[in-house]
Amino acid sequence: MVQYALPHHAISRLVYRASRWRTPFTAALIRAFVQRFGVNLAEAAEPDPAIYPSFNAFFTRALRADVRPLPDDPLAWVSPCDGVLSQFGLAQSGNLIQAKGRDYTVAQLLGGDVALAEQFGHSHYATIYLSPKDYHRVHMPVAGRLVQMIHVPGRLFSVSPATVQQVPELLARNERLVCVFETDWGLMALVLVGAINVAAIETVWAGVVTPPAGQGISSRRYGADTGMQIALDRGQEMGRFNLGSTVVMLLPSACQFASGLFPGMTVKMGQALGGCAQPVAE
Incomplete structure (x- = not known):
């Protein structure tokens, strides 16, 4: 497969610079x-x-406030982004399905942190692929308080459905x-997966997090004891891709999927994908 031999990071660094160029041809591009990919x-x-002013500014565009209303049910959890629910x-036993006949483990996804992975042992998961035409900001499925951010270096294979299967x-x-x-139901993880041409990943609290400054896994804790407290409401923006990729969610077991979902369906940010049990009062 050609992608194994490609200089993933060198290509992505070039795209990072090119996508921020201000040229007379930006609007035409x-x-x-928009025409090629059917962007709405x-x-x-x-x-x-x-x-x-640049292609990246367009790619990370904001939506009108009225186009993604949240569900009235306060116990509904929502899609964090536009894309395909792959x-x-x-x-199951800490395994997640990537594609038919291919799986991987929660511990692998979380950068090898076995202790953290054990806390997601009975979690529900969902993988959403963002195509070029999609809105590329990522929002909160439910309200939550940030406790940890882990950056895991790696390759930058394409995350297109064909490549994910191979x-x-x-x-x-x-x-x-x-x-x-x-969250009120336990731990939740949002994993923003990079891909070739994904020039950077941003969060609303830390700004641009990738490309990495070093080669090893880095982790930062948040919370009252650290002096850095980040609390985000359901539907609030938490990050964005500078060019597109994939989001993997690990949800508490108390947050169930709605009936009628199926792999390959198109979802929109803010769309109810399931519901959570009533939180137990402390």
Whole structure:
């Protein structure tokens, strides 16, 4: 497979710079991209391609406030992003399905942190693939308080459905950012998986987190005892991809999937995908 031999990070660093160039041709490039991939700019807060100073500014565009209403049910959990629901289910013996005939473990996904993985032993998971046409900001499925952020260096294989079916353990091999939150139902993790041409991943509390400054896994704790407290409501933006990729969610066992979901279905940020049990009063 050609992708094994590609200089993933060198290509992505070039894309990082190129996507931020300000040129007289930026608006024309955006219009061509919109037409090629069928981007719905009517949903954007700014629908005029000429307004965006760079391609990355367009790619990370905000939506109009009225186009993704949250469900009225306060116990409903929602999709964190636009995309395709490629896989979902219950983590069986710590295993997650990547594609038919291919799986990987929660511990691998979390950068080898076995103790943390054990806390997600009975979690539900969902994998959402963001295609080029999608809105590329990531939001909270439920309200949560950030307790840990882990950056895991790795390869940058494409995360297209075809590649995911071919490369073993791809989602646990690519560079990724693991964000662990405490919720009213237990721990939740949002894992933002990098891919080739994904020039950077950002969070609302730390800014650009990738490309990495070093080669090893890095971790930072959050909470009252650290002096850094981050609390985000359901539907609030938590991060974004500078060019597209995949989000893997690990949800508390008390948060169940709705009926009628199926692999390959298109989902939208803010769409109810299930419900959580009533939290136990302390």
